[in-house]
Structure formats: structure tokens, C-alpha cells
Amino acid sequence: MEKNKELRVFAEEIRVETLKELAHLGFGHVGGCMSIVELLAVLYGKEMRYDPQNPGWEERDKLVMSKGHAGPAVYATLALKGFFPKEELLTLNQGGTNLPSHCDRNKTPGVDMTTGSLGQGISAACGLALGNRILGRNDSYVYLVMGDGECDEGQVWEGAAFAAHQMLDHLIAFVDWNKQQLDGACEDVLDLGDMVDKFTAFGWFVRKVDGHNVDAILAAIEEGKAQDQQPVMIILDTVKGKGCELAEHTFPCHHIKFTAEQIAPSIEKAEAALEAARRA
């Protein structure tokens, strides 16, 4: 049983809202949205400093969702925190929307970096952390979320070497280790081996936690913040599609299509999980 009940409730709220968003469309990146719901709950429910009334506040903590296809989960989180009305979530991917499939800092209040071309977020996050250091924003952290499949990209490892060399200790990164990419299991498409070993070898402070346990994520972030001179990497051991029955039973579930009838039971179960979390 998790101690941080309010974060569990927030996670389930994000899950339900994200599913409703995607259900409205009938397709989307369900798998990779579901697997980072607990992380988003911890970041926006506890760790990050931000102001929904002033999304451009310079001293804020920033999130680079480098796996930009998880945009719908980010939007649900931001709407729940009051960056924009929840009703707007149903405009996802519609012409003229502020909520495109991949994160866009010029469209969505609260989105800090434009992403979608995989591998680029780590460099932008390094630049943000470096800029904060140059400008003396010593209390500002930059959070970075990468996919495990995304780590196929060479730029990820350029950034990994750079962050360690520059001792960007206010950069806190996550790999959503959900073990699937678009074409199948990561180990079948391009096996990158042990992520902990890899980032450790690149000079990062690394922890690996259950990515669906809000207490464990929170503790790892706190531990990472307490050390200095190294960038922090938290490998989130996750299940792609977590909490969406349909996605969990579809392989691969990176991007799936469904009818309203097909997704309805998954939403009901997610809503039941939310009710259970509220009662707990």
C-alpha cells in the first residue's frame, strides 16, 4: 500500500482523463501514455514548482517530455492542475487544437519544450539546465522523460555524455522502461542491454524503481536531488498500457485503434480504480 494516497488518486485521475481523451478520438498512443501516469502524478502533484496562472514563470521547474507522443497524458495532467479547462482535452488532434499529438511548447500552456522527433529532448533538457545554471536559477530543476525505444537514437548518448561532463545535477531524467517500441519488444527490435549499467557507465547517478509506485518514484527523486555533481537517471520499470485493460492485452500497444465499445470496459475499470483510490 502506498503512503502517498493523494498522489495515487491523482495518478488514477490522470489515467481516466487520458483514456477519455484518446477514446474520443478512437486511436492513439495509449501504451506509452499509461506507463508514465504515476510519474506525472509525482511530478505535478508534488515535486515540480510551477504556476498554472503564469506558465511562463522563469524560475519554474520544467519538464521535457522527450517521448513527445505521451502528450495526451501530459495534457490531462496539466488540465487537472488548472493550466486550461478540462473540456479542452476533447479537442486532442482536432484541426486548430492547442493539444497536438506530440508536445508543442508554443501551443499548450504548461508544455515547456516541443518534442516528437525522438532523441532531441535530452539535448534541450541539458540546455535548459545549463541555462538555469548560467542565470543563477539554483532552485530550478529540469525533468526529462525518455522512452526506452527512444534510447535507440544516437543523440540520447551524446546528451548522456554531455550532461555528465557538465555535471548537470539539476537535471533529473527518467527512462520509461516499458519494454516495448512500435514494432515489438525492445529486446527484439534493438536490444540496448541494461539501462542501469549504461547510464552508470556514462557517469550518471542512477536508480531503478517500480514505475507504477508513487512512493518509490518520489523517494528516488529525493535521493537524486540530495546528491550533487551528477545528472540523475531514474529507470522506471513499467508496463506499457498499464491500467488500460485493452492496451495491456494488445501487443504491441504503442499506438492502437479501437471502437467506443472496445475501450468502454477499460475506462470503467480505470474509473473503478480511481474510486477505490479515493476511498482508501
Added chain:
Amino acid sequence: MYQMKKTFEKEKTEMRAAYCDTLRELARENDRICILDADLVGSSGVKAFFEEFPDRAIDCGIQENNMIGVAAGLSAAGMIPFAHSFGPFASRRCVDQIFISCAYAKNNVRIVGSDPGVTAAYNGGTHMPFEDMGTLMSIPKIMLVEPTDTVQLKWLIRALEKEYGVFYIRLLRKNAVGVFEEGSTFELGKFARLREGRDTAIVCSGIMVGEALKAAEALAAEGIEAAVLNAFTWKPMDEQALAEYAETCGCFVTAENHNIIGGLGSAVANSLSRIRPVPVEMVGVEDSFGEVGTEDFLRKRFDLTAEHIVRAAKAALARK
């Protein structure tokens, strides 16, 4: 306003020295200016900047893609980054980072690609960008510039500091032919009109400006009056000037140290075809890869000389 020198000779100061000095002056005035390099600090001549502003100078190592992404992140944090590598690596190698992290994300980044075209000389074909401007030209809203000499370069760096967007500066590192008097000022996106003439107009850039001025002299000796227009901004194109000279001259020659496909010639022809179609002859690299050699050898090898401009001008006139 700009004033031209009486005679056009190689400058005593290298372009890279003028670049570094101007950036240092700017950095003293503006604490948001920073520079990045990809293990070419020794080549790009910015060592003095690194010594004066160690906190605002970042040698990224040999990783151009990351460098451009870091520059985008620095911009998102409020900094004004200048990121340098050799032309091919600052442009061709980083197209997606420039496109997505910089331009599409609406960041404020200046990218400097050095050793344009044949000036890469002994580094040879791998390092010889005949395609850098063309590679980047289709990125929406990007501004592409190629300064002619140190005077124009110094003005340009200061002018760009006040702008917001993504800029690619095609920078000669060595000594340029001096064309402008110290203190000259220009207008972004507008040709510098170096010489008036009613028979044809030569649109030129970079090392071809000196050649174009020589060509105009030679043409004048034969009774042909050629206007010389310095297109230090390739994008946006000065369409107003093109319209004027299409009217008065009725034909053009373009002269560039770049592939004519996707380069200055293409950009001029593209605009003219919509404004007022008139004959255009192009002097530049004809869809070739670079190769090794002295700059003089390569200028002749790729037909980048005043003689070729004269020939092209006569061909353009014949087509009027």
C-alpha cells in the same frame, strides 16, 4: 548606410577574429549571449571568448546534433546562443535538430557554419559545403546570411542580436576581400547595391562579391554596364530589388560559392519566376561534390571566377 572602399584588397584581419571580437563586445553588454562549439574552438578563433567568459562558452565535444539541441534548450531558458561548427556539420548533419528543436519550437538560435564552399580547400570534399544554404532553405522562417567582409560581419552579428528566430551564418574564417568602409550599416533582407548599371544585374555573395566587382569592371571596358548587388541575405530574398532590376536591366547573373541547385541562383530564379520572369544565368557549382586543393585551384576547377561571370553576363544579355 554603407560606403564602399576605393580599392578591393584582402583584409588584414581574419573574419574569425572579427567574429570573436564582436561577440566579446556583445557579451560584455548582454549577459545572455553564449557560444557553443563542437571541438573546433581552436579553428573558429573564439578562444579569447572562452577565456573571458568561461561560464558562457561551452565546448560540446564532437557532437553537433547535441550541440544544436543544447542551443535550443539554452534559448528556452532565455539565453542567446551562437553555435559553431564547420559548414557541413553545422547544417547538413543537424537538419532535424535545427528544424524541430530550433525552428519548429520557435527558439532563438544563431548557427554558424564556417569554411563556405571552396574555402574549405585542404579539408576537401567531406568538409566543403556546396549545399549548406540549400539544405536549410526550406526550413520555414529561417534566415540565411553570408557576410562579405569584416565590416559587414560585425554589423551583421550586432543586427542579429536584436532579432529573434533561427539564423544560419555562413562564415568565411580567413581573410576576405574588403569591400566596405568601417562603420557601414546595412539592412537585413536587403541587397547592398554596390554598383549601378542598366544592362544586366549581378547578384553575388561571399567570395564571389570580389569576383563580381572585377567582372563589372571588365564588362564596363567592353561598354556593358552591369549592376552589382550583394545578396548577403539569401533568405528572405530581396524581391523588391529583384523587381526593380528586372525592370531596368531585364536580365540577371547570379554568382555563388555553392551549388546552383538550391542555392542563390535557385532562390533568385524562384522569386523572379513569380515577380517578373527574365533571363537568369548562374555562376556557381554545377551539382558537384567538393574536392581537395588550394582555394585558387578550386575556384578555377568549379568556374568561380570573374571571367565566368563576364561570360554569363554576355549570355544573359543575348537572351534578353
